Amino acid sequence: MFYVKTVPALKRARADIHFKRLVLNRAVRCTVTSSSTAQTEHDGVRIRGGSECPGLSGRGGRRREGTAAAAAANEISVDFEQTREAYKSKDSLELLRSLVVFKLCSYDFLVDKNKEVMDLAKKILGQKTFDQFMKMTFYGQFVAGEDHNDIKPLIQKNHSYGVGSVLDYSVEEDISQEEAERKEMDSCVSAAEKENIGKDHRERKYQAHKQFSDRRGGVTGARTYFYADEAKCDQHMETFIKCIKASGGSSMDGFSAIKMTALGRPQFLLQFSEVLVKWRRFFTFLASQQGKDGLEALEQRLELTQLQEFMTKLGANGDFYGWFKGRKEDSTGCIDMLDWNSLIDDRTKISDLLVVPNVELGKLEPLLGKFTVEEDQQMKRMLQRVDVLAKHALESGVRLMVDAEQTYFQPAISRLTLEMQRTYNGEKPVIFNTYQCYLKEAYDNVTMDVELSRREGWHFAAKLVRGAYMYQERERAKEIGYEDPINPDYESTNRMYHRCLDYVLDEIALNRKANVMVASHNEDTVKHTLTRMNELGLIPTENKVYFGQLLGMCDQISFPLGQAGFPVYKYVPYGPVNEVMPYLSRRAQENRGFMKGAQKERELLWKELKRRLASGELLYKPVY
Structure with a gap:
């Protein structure tokens, strides 16, 4: 799996690639004006026809003018204010549930004490009644169901409205901080380090530190796995395989998500x-x-x-x-x-x-003085599990999305993912790597991987996110004493996200072998992507640019995109009520900041409920 032959020369000279990028950027910045008054609008989607792109004369200019005109003729504009279309997959009770859940998520006391509140409710109501209550509220909002059979109706309903699924079995261990710290310290320190403390020339960033060994601290947007033993890693692999098969059995174009830290000892x-x-x-x-x-x-x-x-x-x-x-x-x-x-x-x-x-x-x-035979075997088994999952994804027609994790794990995770891409992405994009754009090095990481895929001829495939570990990463860097890997502010992260996205979109326009999922709840980022796709002549049916949001959030973005023909996916968690409580706890914390900072979703939900009430459609039922 790790054979890396010396990289051959570029099929196209680097200078030629840079020239094409310059020409491409020059072409898309030209002024596009409407040359036709014809404009159609349907389901909140406007398709505009006719354009001209002046200023590209000389050799090749006429061809580029024609390309720009063709792109403008296919230009699609999505209206995210049309509540009727955004919520046509929801009945009125579902809209009301969303409003109630989002409102509850804005109360600091309930969010900060959510575990205690849910434990108290469980004692008062009993397990059965508590489960029913959760399915009517938080669980029903953010989780698709208990098992792969239970989730099929929701997946099929979303699919009928143009929205696909990224399946994620979201059961998490609900362990104490003390147990989490013990497991992490045991699994991140090698035998050589235990015997010769301080003698190996290891960097502090890439060593385990007790005060940060509970990796759940300050993290609301990602699931955390702690290593117990090899048998537990095998169980995680089997769970991922079931998820892959469920995704393949429920749709023709699904995704499934995995985490590397679930598949082996994090020491490696x-x-x-x-x-x-x-x-x-x-x-x-x-x-x-x-x-x-x-x-x-x-x-x-x-x-x-x-x-x-x-x-x-x-x-x-x-x-x-x-x-x-x-x-x-x-x-x-x-x-x-x-x-x-x-x-x-x-x-x-x-x-x-x-x-x-x-x-x-x-x-x-x-790097270290010695490795035990067992440590070497643990490393091999981790790579074998990753390979097994990739093969199952290929056989099931499912694309495998490898989630990003902390910066002290991520270089290895990205390299292992890249090796899978070299093996399995030869004919089509099967393995997707995740790039966290709040990192200062995000652009370098994206550009180098795109370049390698171009040299070797495989399909680059990426999910772009802003990042889930910011507070934890900043605090760890400050306390341990290494450079903060995170961009200084939110605006810098936005610029980095758009810079990485633009680079991949340009690459798609150049050779059609790159693929990207824009995993964002930010409406401005989605609009930026649509604008760039129109400029570059990238049409939705090519299935090169995907969009992704979490289940239960930002439906006003997901469903209009899906109905306009764009490949859009919901990150769909599932699992038994009692075992997804840690996930629901994180969703509540994440939504607190989200709902305090953005009132638009609640306003649109109210607007649609009022519209249905005024038009006599309060009892509306989705048809699919």
């Missing part, structure tokens, strides 16, 4: 992440020695002759030119970050991957 993710980051940092250092600092990651190049000379001056004994023996005949004599990353290759033992460059000795050295 910590250690492998540290190795990957050190390799990347070493490349950046060498590039700075050749005067290439200050450039974006993909623009940095190392001249191999200068590299060898510099390392020799440092007293290094190794043949660094020989590290890239497969590229000695390369006419450019240069390597970039992707070539550099290819040094991590297939080895006899998985633990042999955990090596870092030693500048003084000019050779690779192990």
Whole structure:
């Protein structure tokens, strides 16, 4: 799985790619004006025809004018204010439930004490009545049902209104903080570290710290797994397989979500992440020695002759030119970050991957002094579980979405996901990686992975999110003493999100092999995406650009998009009432901030209820 051959030259020269991007951006910025008064409107979706794009004369100009005109002719505008269309899949009781739940989520006392309140309600009402109450309120709003049979009616109803599903079995362990801390510390520290405390040259960021070992702290938008043993990881894998099969059995174009930390000992993710980051940092250092600092990651190049000379001056004994023996005949004599990353290759033992460059000795050295046989086997089993899930997804016709996690795990998670993409995304997008755009390095990560997919000819597939671990990440960086990995403010994160999104959309327009899910509740981001799709001539039926929102939230965005023909998906959690309580607790906390900051959804819900009351449609029932 980890074989990484030396990367071949680009099928198209890099200069040609950059030129095409410049031409593309020049073309879409031209003024598009209506040349026809014909305009149709149906179900809140406007289709406008006719346009002209002046200023692109000369060789190729006429063709680009025609392309822009064709794009404008297919331009689709979605109206997110049309409540009748946004809520046509809901009866009036469902609208009323949404209003009640969102209102309750705005009360700090209820949200802060939600666990105590629910425990008290359970004692007073009894388990059966409590379950019924939850299904009428919070559970019914945010969870699809108890099992894969129970969720089929909702999936089919949403599908009939143009909205697909990303299935997520949302059962979580409800364990104490003390137990969470114990499990995390036991599973993130290797035998070598326990025997030789402080002797291995590990970075503090990639080590377990007791005060942050309960990874649930400050996290409302993501589920957390704690390692117990290998048997528990096998159970998680079987659960994911059932979810994949349920997704394949309920629709033709579904997604299923997984988390890497559910599939193995997190010690490996910590250690492998540290190795990957050190390799990347070493490349950046060498590039700075050749005067290439200050450039974006993909623009940095190392001249191999200068590299060898510099390392020799440092007293290094190794043949660094020989590290890239497969590229000695390369006419450019240069390597970039992707070539550099290819040094991590297939080895006899998985633990042999955990090596870092030693500048003084000019050779690779192990990150830790030793690995036990059991640790090596645990690493192998984690990779095997990931591979099993990818195969099941391919066989079931389901796309597998790998969720992002904390920054001290994420480099390894992204690399493992990328290896799956290289294996399974050759003919179509099966494996989707998740990029958290609140990270300062998000753009570099996206551009490097897009470039690698282009070189090797597989389908790039990404889910773009803003991120779920901001408060925890900031506090951990401050307390432990490393650079805050998060963008300084919300506006910076928005700019990063749109920058990453624009890059992928441009790539789709260039070669139609990239794919992206815009996982956002932000209406401005969705509108930005629609504008860019119209500019680039990307039509919904190509199924290259997807949209995603959580079940029970932002229906005024999801359903108008679906009815306009855009591929849009709800993240659909399911599981028994009593076992999804941690998930519901997080939804309540997440919605507190969401509902306090944005009143639009509640206003639209009230508007639709009033419209139905005035028009005599209060007893309206969805037909599907």
